[in-house]
Amino acid sequence: MRKLFGPLVVVAAVMFAYAPVMIAQAPFESTMGLVQKIFYFHAPSGMIMLLSAFVCGVASAIYLWRRNPAADHIAMAAAELTALFGLIVIVTGPLWARKAWGIWWDWDPRLTMSFVGWLISVSYLFVRKYGGPGSDKLGAALAVFGAANVPFVYVSVNVWRTLHPKTSVVPKLPPLLRGPFWFSFFAILVLYLLLLAARVHLERQRATLDELYLAEEES
Amino acid sequence: MIARLFVALLALQPPAGQSEFVPVKDLPPTESIPAAPLLVAAYAFIWVAVLFYLWSIWRRLNKVEADMRALGSKTRSPR
Numbered sequence: 001m002r003k004l005f006g007p008l009v010v011v012a013a014v015m016f017a018y019a020p021v022m023i024a025q026a027p028f029e030s031t032m033g034l035v036q037k038i039f040y041f042h043a044p045s046g047m048i049m050l051l052s053a054f055v056c057g058v059a060s061a062i063y064l065w066r067r068n069p070a071a072d073h074i075a076m077a078a079a080e081l082t083a084l085f086g087l088i089v090i091v092t093g094p095l096w097a098r099k100a101w102g103i104w105w106d107w108d109p110r111l112t113m114s115f116v117g118w119l120i121s122v123s124y125l126f127v128r129k130y131g132g133p134g135s136d137k138l139g140a141a142l143a144v145f146g147a148a149n150v151p152f153v154y155v156s157v158n159v160w161r162t163l164h165p166k167t168s169v170v171p172k173l174p175p176l177l178r179g180p181f182w183f184s185f186f187a188i189l190v191l192y193l194l195l196l197a198a199r200v201h202l203e204r205q206r207a208t209l210d211e212l213y214l215a216e217e218e219s
Numbered sequence: 220m221i222a223r224l225f226v227a228l229l230a231l232q233p234p235a236g237q238s239e240f241v242p243v244k245d246l247p248p249t250e251s252i253p254a255a256p257l258l259v260a261a262y263a264f265i266w267v268a269v270l271f272y273l274w275s276i277w278r279r280l281n282k283v284e285a286d287m288r289a290l291g292s293k294t295r296s297p298r
Contacts, residue, residue: 020262035254038261045265084272091268092261099252191269198276205283212290219294 001197008194015187022180029177035099042092043170044185046114048192049085050150052078053117055196056124057147060140069207072136075143077199079124081192082146086118101163109156110164117153120146 019040029036056078062071093111094104105111120142127139157166173181 033254035257037258041262041265084268088265088268091264095257095261095264099254099257102252195272195276198280202276202280202283205280205287209283209287209290212287216290216294 005194005197008190012187012190012194015183015190019180019184019187022183026180027176032100035096038092038096040180040184041188042089042096043181044188045085045088045092047185048188049082049089049114049117050153052082052085052192052196053121053143053146054150056082056121056143057145057150060143060147064137064140064144072140073200073203073207074196075140076128076203077196079121079128079139079143079146080199081195082121083118083125084195085192086114086121089114090118097163106163108162108164109160110153110162113149113153113156117146117149120149 023037023040026037026040028034029039056075059071059075059078062068063075093114097106098104124139124142124146127135127142131138154167156162157164158168170181
């Protein structure tokens with residue numbers, strides 16, 4: 001990942017410079033008009049939030065099972081990124097909803113479950129920061145619940161009656177809307193991988209520093 | 220049958236002309252909310268959040284590396 005980091009930064013910079021051009025050139029949606037263009041970063045951020053919660057849960061399960069510190073570092077980094085992308089989804093969604101639905105928020109299944117998913121990631125971070133000894137295992141258990149919530153968030157729009165558009169919207173996108181959407185998705189995915197790598201590196205450095213302090217105390 | 224035909228014909232009629240104006244305080248949401256500020260606010264928030272997070276990683280990494288350097292020089296210096 002270290003060798004790929006530089007080229008990926010360049011790829012991300014180019015993609016984020018070009019994404020606004022593609023979004024601006026995309027046609028307006030017939031019923032929502034201009035405000036629907038929030039979709040190009042809102043939906044991919046939601047997908048990355050779910051991916052990150054899943055990564056965090058799997059890494060936490062591995063940590064609980066094998067006590068592998070590398071898995072814990074990945075879980076910690078993924079939890080922070082779940083909170084970041086979750087916050088983006090929770091803020092941009094109401095800005096879109098205000099115009100499209102006439103309300104900022106509705107406690108419908110998709111919105112409520114996304115909010116719960118975000119709260120689990122924030123809870124994980126609080127547990128890890130203030131939980132004291134044993135918080136790594138407690139946090140890991142929380143993250144497994146966070147990952148278990150992911151499929152429910154995904155299917156919620158198809159199973160229950162909700163104001164939120166269904167998952168079928170994405171595969172059925174017309175070609176002129178599909179291009180900017182997937183371009184934005186891959187730009188955000190590259191950004192996610194870069195942030196994950198940087199955050200894992202930070203966690204590894206912290207672990208090394210703790211080991212150095214322990215060695216210093218023992219000598 | 221005649222009643223059904225009457226209802227169907229009635230449905231084809233243009234709506235009756237407005238006989239009075241009814242004032243309302245608030246416009247319907249479709250007319251009162253401009254989309255552009257919401258769109259700009261959404262994208263501005265995304266960029267601010269991502270840049271703030273990048274800055275926070277950079278700051279935390281600098282602090283850890285400074286601590287490592289300080290600890291390294293402390294262990295190297297004679298006691």
